Amino acid sequence: MACPGSWHHGTVRLRTLTPVTAVLGAAAVGYVTVIERNWFALRRYDVPVLPPGSAPLRVLHISDAHLTPGRKRLMSWIRTLGDLDPDLVVNTGDCIAHPEAVGCFLDSLGPLLDRPGVFVYGSNDLYGPQPRNPMRYVRRTGITPPGPKSVHLPWEKLRDGMLEAGWLDLNNRRGQLTIGGLGIALAGVHDSHISRDRYQDVAGRADPAAGLRIGVMHSPEPRLLDQFTADGYDLLLAGHTHGGQLCLPVYGTLVTNCGLDRERARGLHRHPADGPAWLHVSAGLGTSPWAPARFACRPEATLLTLTPREPR
Numbered sequence: 001m002a003c004p005g006s007w008h009h010g011t012v013r014l015r016t017l018t019p020v021t022a023v024l025g026a027a028a029v030g031y032v033t034v035i036e037r038n039w040f041a042l043r044r045y046d047v048p049v050l051p052p053g054s055a056p057l058r059v060l061h062i063s064d065a066h067l068t069p070g071r072k073r074l075m076s077w078i079r080t081l082g083d084l085d086p087d088l089v090v091n092t093g094d095c096i097a098h099p100e101a102v103g104c105f106l107d108s109l110g111p112l113l114d115r116p117g118v119f120v121y122g123s124n125d126l127y128g129p130q131p132r133n134p135m136r137y138v139r140r141t142g143i144t145p146p147g148p149k150s151v152h153l154p155w156e157k158l159r160d161g162m163l164e165a166g167w168l169d170l171n172n173r174r175g176q177l178t179i180g181g182l183g184i185a186l187a188g189v190h191d192s193h194i195s196r197d198r199y200q201d202v203a204g205r206a207d208p209a210a211g212l213r214i215g216v217m218h219s220p221e222p223r224l225l226d227q228f229t230a231d232g233y234d235l236l237l238a239g240h241t242h243g244g245q246l247c248l249p250v251y252g253t254l255v256t257n258c259g260l261d262r263e264r265a266r267g268l269h270r271h272p273a274d275g276p277a278w279l280h281v282s283a284g285l286g287t288s289p290w291a292p293a294r295f296a297c298r299p300e301a302t303l304l305t306l307t308p309r310e311p312r
């Protein structure tokens with residue numbers, strides 16, 4: 001039999017808990033959508049990948065800004081990266097998320113455009129973001145085609161802005177640079193997440209005479225990582241995963257949104273695990289406007305200081 005006294009007591013507790021729960025919920029939403037999403041981190045790693053005796057080379061890796069014109073804090077933070085004065089900038093795509101964002105993105109890069117740079121696209125440079133069921137994100141590891149209502153973004157303007165600055169377009173292309181006397185062989189692919197990658201266009205042994213060989217891609221699909229590694233690329237750079245974006249403390253990344261294992265969803269690792277190449281996956285600078293939240297996964301850019309490897 002129900003006890004009226006207990007019912008009354010429960011009602012009082014419920015009345016107390018409801019505002020407390022609402023306040024805690026609002027605080028949690030505020031933290032993931034405002035505080036952590038704008039709590040930018042500069043990661044730093046040393047990577048022993050250069051020939052013995054080489055001077056260090058500082059590579060700034062940026063990715064996944066998903067920029068919209070309203071993201072003033074993100075734009076301001078990207079502008080501060082110019083103070084690092086890197087030797088090379090690598091942009092692994094998903095730069096924009098709005099038709100009017102190309103100028104904002106290029107303005108934010110500012111003095112970085114005066115440095116040597118290379119880029120590949122992510123799907124979000126071509127197609128505007130669309131609302132999606134969040135559960136698809138949690139389950140998804142495969143290809144996501146653009147939807148029927150996808151807005152086409154001005155990726156040509158984005159490309160032209162970076163090309164005019166002298167950056168190399170590595171979408172299914174090879175390139176080469178000489179920086180500080182170091183010859184660098186580069187190859188990249190367009191975004192495999194929307195089946196735009198054509199590794200066959202860049203396949204073949206990376207220049208063995210180069211001092212450094214860099215493979216660049218948006219989505220770190222294992223088959224691409226394997227191909228770049230088999231062709232002799234020393235350093236592989238990718239974005240796309242957002243580091244999982246919404247992570248669990250201690251457990252870490254829940255999903256990578258591609259075929260990569262979640263243990264390597266962000267940061268510096270070897271590829272394969274005991275293999276010859278180094279893999280850096282950026283957790284990215286931004287988020288889709290339709291998923292504007294981060295937890296236990298701060299937005300980031302990374303300064304990789306390449307150093308000489310041990311003599312063999």
Ligand SMILES: [Fe+2]
Binds near residue numbers: 066124241284
């Ligand atoms: Fe992205």
